[in-house]
Amino acid sequence: MPDQAGPLRGWRRLTSSHQELVDDELAREAAVAGATPISELTMRQVAMVQGTLSMLTLNPRRESAWLEAELRDGTGAITLVWMGHRAIPGIRPGAKLLVRGCVADHDGQAAIFNPAYELIA
Numbered sequence: 001m002p003d004q005a006g007p008l009r010g011w012r013r014l015t016s017s018h019q020e021l022v023d024d025e026l027a028r029e030a031a032v033a034g035a036t037p038i039s040e041l042t043m044r045q046v047a048m049v050q051g052t053l054s055m056l057t058l059n060p061r062r063e064s065a066w067l068e069a070e071l072r073d074g075t076g077a078i079t080l081v082w083m084g085h086r087a088i089p090g091i092r093p094g095a096k097l098l099v100r101g102c103v104a105d106h107d108g109q110a111a112i113f114n115p116a117y118e119l120i121a
Contacts, residue, residue: 026051027074033098038076041103041110049073049112050098050120058086071097078103079111096120 030037035050051073059066066083069091080099082088091097098120101112 023072023074025074026072029096030073030075035073035098038071038073038078038110040075041078043103043105043110045103046101047103047112048098048100049078051077051096053080053091053093053095053097056091056093060086067091071099079106079109080115080117081106081111081113083114090119 027037030050033050034048036047038049038051041047041049049071051071053069054072054077055070057068059068064084065086066081067085067088069080069082070077071080080097082091096119097117099112099115099117101115103110104113105111106113
C-alpha cells in the first residue's frame with residue numbers, strides 16, 4: 001500500500017477498521033523483512049513469508065499426527081503444516097514467524113509443509 005503522508009494519513013487512521021490497520025502493519029513489516037506477500041505466492045514456488053499465526057489445529061491421526069497453523073501477513077493467509085508433530089515450542093496463536101519453504105496445494109489452499117521458521121520477537 002502506498003505511504004499516505006500529510007493530513008490524509010490521519011484521516012485514514014480514523015476511518016479504517018482495527019483489522020485494516022493491523023493488516024497494513026503486518027504487510028509493512030513483511031515488506032521490510034524482504035518477504036513475499038502471501039497474496040502474490042504461486043504454487044511450487046520456494047518462498048519466504050512473514051506474518052502472525054492466527055490459528056492452530058492438531059490433526060490427531062493415530063499413526064502420523066500433524067500440526068497446522070494459519071499464517072497471515074495482511075495480504076492473505078497460508079497454511080503451515082508440520083507433519084509428525086503434535087506441538088512445537090513457540091508455535092502458538094499470535095506468534096510472529098518468518099518461514100521458508102515450497103508452496104504447495106493442501107485441500108485447495110496454499111500451504112508450506114514442514115517449513116523452516118524463525119520466531120520473531
